[in-house]
Amino acid sequence: MTITLWRHARLASFVGPQPWGWVDDGALLVQGDTLSWVGAEADLPTALHADAEVDLQGALVTPGLIDAHTHLVYGGDRAAEFEQRLQGTRYEAIARAGGGIRSTVAATRAASGAQLFDSAAARARCLMAEGVTTVEIKSGYGLSAEDEARCLAVARRLGRELPLTVRTTSLAAHALPDEYAGRPDDYIADAITWLAQQHAAGLVDAVDAFCDTIGFTPAQTGRIFDAARRLGLPVKLHAEQLSDQGGAALAARCGALSCDHLEHLSPAGIAAMRAAGTVATLLPGAYYFLRDTQLPPVQALRDAGVPIAVATDHNPGSAPCLSLLLMLNMACTLFRLTPEEAWRGVTVNAARALGLADRGTLAAGQRADFVAWHAEHPREMAYRFGHNPCHRVICGGVERTPA
Numbered sequence: 001m002t003i004t005l006w007r008h009a010r011l012a013s014f015v016g017p018q019p020w021g022w023v024d025d026g027a028l029l030v031q032g033d034t035l036s037w038v039g040a041e042a043d044l045p046t047a048l049h050a051d052a053e054v055d056l057q058g059a060l061v062t063p064g065l066i067d068a069h070t071h072l073v074y075g076g077d078r079a080a081e082f083e084q085r086l087q088g089t090r091y092e093a094i095a096r097a098g099g100g101i102r103s104t105v106a107a108t109r110a111a112s113g114a115q116l117f118d119s120a121a122a123r124a125r126c127l128m129a130e131g132v133t134t135v136e137i138k139s140g141y142g143l144s145a146e147d148e149a150r151c152l153a154v155a156r157r158l159g160r161e162l163p164l165t166v167r168t169t170s171l172a173a174h175a176l177p178d179e180y181a182g183r184p185d186d187y188i189a190d191a192i193t194w195l196a197q198q199h200a201a202g203l204v205d206a207v208d209a210f211c212d213t214i215g216f217t218p219a220q221t222g223r224i225f226d227a228a229r230r231l232g233l234p235v236k237l238h239a240e241q242l243s244d245q246g247g248a249a250l251a252a253r254c255g256a257l258s259c260d261h262l263e264h265l266s267p268a269g270i271a272a273m274r275a276a277g278t279v280a281t282l283l284p285g286a287y288y289f290l291r292d293t294q295l296p297p298v299q300a301l302r303d304a305g306v307p308i309a310v311a312t313d314h315n316p317g318s319a320p321c322l323s324l325l326l327m328l329n330m331a332c333t334l335f336r337l338t339p340e341e342a343w344r345g346v347t348v349n350a351a352r353a354l355g356l357a358d359r360g361t362l363a364a365g366q367r368a369d370f371v372a373w374h375a376e377h378p379r380e381m382a383y384r385f386g387h388n389p390c391h392r393v394i395c396g397g398v399e400r401t402p403a
């Protein structure tokens with residue numbers, strides 16, 4: 001196992017009480033795929049052995065970025081729907097008229113496995129170019145036993161073939177497919193059967209649902225969650241995006257890893273999330289693209305000490321966004337997060353939203369996922385937008401070559 005010492009970096013470690021977990025002149029010792037020592041150059045143990053040394057010459061180093069909420073696998077696009085919305089038709093109205101998610105379902109079912117893989121891989125590479133080392137990918141555009149499993153298998157294959165960790169989430173309860181029109185409870189019953197099959201095939205790390213007026217009711221969501229818990233799978237929820245359904249409290253009572261969107265989150269939802277330690281994953285790209293005006297209750301989340309994550313929500317309908325760095329900026333400008341909060345949202349709290357304790361900070365014992373930047377300070381990435389200063393990416397101890 002090779003041991004490499006990365007020296008003379010400015011570290012934003014997100015560990016310890018100081019802002020950013022800042023270390024002025026720091027070093028990282030990488031042993032295989034793990035960080036075995038992290039700290040100030042001045043504190044480097046004298047007896048330390050390394051096979052190789054890299055001088056980072058003062059470059060800024062952060063943990064690898066984690067995009068904790070995406071829908072990367074789907075067919076087609078929704079550019080025509082975007083034009084419709086620009087002419088005044090609302091997102092919900094398009095969905096109710098059979099467009100929206102269901103039009104992507106038709107395109108996804110029509111796509112070959114190779115098409116689904118190639119298009120998703122191209123999207124994943126865009127995220128990776130900005131320093132993303134872990135991504136969560138949801139199903140939810142297949143909505144049949146076969147097509148949901150196909151999309152999850154594509155996501156798993158991305159994790160095997162790209163230098164990137166992929167966590168998969170089953171989101172069969174995303175929309176009601178046409179063949180179940182008027183029979184949402186039958187659909188949920190079938191989706192529960194598929195979930196057990198997906199789980200047996202090793203395709204699922206977590207279970208999600210869309211609890212909203214154009215999605216599923218809290219009762220239907222609860223049935224999916226009960227099934228997930230029987231299988232020992234953690235849950236998360238698209239909650240209170242378009243209306244307050246009490247979904248966040250329901251999810252929190254099921255020990256949810258995260259509740260996502262949350263523009264219409266109530267004080268009761270916040271209290272339940274706080275009690276359960278559930279992460280609030282904010283998705284400023286969807287808020288922006290749908291021209292939403294209802295802000296998520298950021299100050300109340302802060303006051304309650306609910307950890308906040310930030311993600312792209314990449315999907316063809318409400319957030320066709322492939323830049324997690326842009327989400328740092330939008331989380332600050334639109335939601336008034338501080339740059340440090342936004343950064344914690346794509347590192348330490350994003351890891352927590354995925355139930356991963358082995359990443360998201362720079363500390364001994366963590367996976368060696370880190371990024372060196374052409375920047376002095378991470379606040380610059382929250383400040384600029386449309387700019388990518390990513391310099392070098394180390395994923396599991398191995399340096400990634402540029403895509």
Ligand code: DI6
Pocket residue numbers: 100101104174210215238241286313315316317318319
């Ligand atoms: N909320 C979202 O923002 C995405 N899914 C969801 O439940 C949008 C999905 C889409 O419009 O295709």
Ligand code: FE
Pocket residue numbers: 069070071238313315
């Ligand atoms: Fe989403």
